Amino acid sequence: MRILVVEDERKVASFIRKGLKEEGYAVDVAEDGEKGDFLAATNDYDLILLDVLLPKIDGISLLKKIRLDNNSTPVILLTAKDTVKDKVSGLDSGADDYLTKPFAFAELLARIRSVLRKGNSPLPSTLCVADLSLDLLGHKVMRDGQEIEVTAKEFALLEFLMQHAGTVVTRTMIIEHVWDIHFDSFTNVVDVYINYLRRKIDNGRERKLIHTVHGRGYVLKD
Secondary structure, eight states: OEEEEEOHHHHHHHHHHHHHHHHOOOOEEEHHHHHHHHHHHHSSSSSSEEEESSSSSOHHHHHHHHHTTOOOOOOEEEEEEOHHHHHHHHHHHOOOOESSSSSEEEHHHHHHHHHHHHHOOOOEEEEEEEEEEEEEETTTEEETTEEEOOHHHHHHHHHHHHHHHTSBBHHHHHHHHHHHSSSTTTTHHHHHHHHHHHHHTTOOOOOOOOOOOOTTTTEEOO
């Protein structure tokens, strides 16, 4: 999943970005409200972490603008303000949750999972396609009862493919959600990692699950 962090305190933004990347999220960071507005309007995010006290455009004003633009991306506000009035103002402006600084990273992760569950059907702990299963909590991949060793990035790529099983995903979609960089038409990193997965998932098996759709992208299906 891809998260936008709009935070002007560099240490806080770096701390959040590092922690989220370690949890397998792709992360973009904006250091002010103006850049946050641009990124939120031009990219597809699963969630936005939004500081309230921002330069150029404050967090509450940006949140209202995001909602006026019919952007329903879940938003968690981050702020040092902890009065009931401040919380009510944030929630009334369209926030899905409100976290007061300083906070423990474990609590932030719990809030993120909770907000994502509210916006979607309950998140499964295991994804399955045919005889392939992916344990999201244990970070294990199994095919036909046999465990397959994968790297963290291979796991993230396989998770994205399985979340969109039966649907063609483009290289742009993959690189923007699995890698926290924007698409570079000259990079072949997606193709390289697809090949890594194919060797581990499909090689030596009669039933192939990862398919290339020429001119479009890839699809994982039975």
